[in-house]
Amino acid sequence: MHYYRYSNAEVSCWYKYLLFSYNIVFWLAGVAFLAAGLWAWSEKGVLSDLTKVTGLHGLDPVVLVLVVGIVMFTLGFAGCVGALRENICLLKFFCGAIMFIFLLELAVAVLAFLFQDWVRDRVKEFFENNIKSYRDDIDLQNLIDSLQKINHCCGAQGPDDWDFNIYFNCSSESKSREKCGVPFSCCIPDPAQKVVNTQCGYDVRKKNKSQWDDQIFVKGCILALEAWLPRNIYIVAGVFIAISLLQIFGIFLARTLISDIEAVKAGNAF
Numbered sequence: 001m002h003y004y005r006y007s008n009a010e011v012s013c014w015y016k017y018l019l020f021s022y023n024i025v026f027w028l029a030g031v032a033f034l035a036a037g038l039w040a041w042s043e044k045g046v047l048s049d050l051t052k053v054t055g056l057h058g059l060d061p062v063v064l065v066l067v068v069g070i071v072m073f074t075l076g077f078a079g080c081v082g083a084l085r086e087n088i089c090l091l092k093f094f095c096g097a098i099m100f101i102f103l104l105e106l107a108v109a110v111l112a113f114l115f116q117d118w119v120r121d122r123v124k125e126f127f128e129n130n131i132k133s134y135r136d137d138i139d140l141q142n143l144i145d146s147l148q149k150i151n152h153c154c155g156a157q158g159p160d161d162w163d164f165n166i167y168f169n170c171s172s173e174s175k176s177r178e179k180c181g182v183p184f185s186c187c188i189p190d191p192a193q194k195v196v197n198t199q200c201g202y203d204v205r206k207k208n209k210s211q212w213d214d215q216i217f218v219k220g221c222i223l224a225l226e227a228w229l230p231r232n233i234y235i236v237a238g239v240f241i242a243i244s245l246l247q248i249f250g251i252f253l254a255r256t257l258i259s260d261i262e263a264v265k266a267g268n269a270f
Contacts, residue, residue: 027076
């Protein structure tokens, strides 16, 4: 991209404060994510015992919230200060980071399309690992329950995947009351019930599989998500395009401001 410089070059206040406004939203969102993540960790006692983080073998959703918060806070801060102070180093850091994230998103999307079988296997492995840790973390438990209820699914490929969890495993050694069952989020909801029956999945898998359809969802969540994607491809594409345009707009503002600052410095050098 070529930027024209004039002998009476000056830093555009329009681009400067537009970039500041653009980044203040990121910075405030980062603060909100960090606050929510730290609050959730304090409620679980993680802040007083950080070993609880390594004790969970599945995904802790709070970690994802904190990572997003740190990235947004850092980029928003760099962009805000860089724009106000006309600091080229901070602006280049902001611009480079946004460009890297944009290219990473593009690469992931292309690779996911080209290597669908590999992605499906990794998603299956990821889901199974989180099933194992279902009772270890309340946030992970709520995330899996929400996924199963919204998509009317159970397990990664089917209800039998809950054998990966020690509480739902059908082995004869298990002493759990949930043995050979499934979480309540796998149950087909009864419209007549106003209160959720959290024991509806008990002993379900002890029955013949032909009877499961009447009580629980039998479709795996991977299949449910694969069926959901084609039906909502325009929504997914629209969200991706909107995020990409916002990132490109941020890169454009930062590069334009950097060019103005460099032009002013070059003019003052003569």
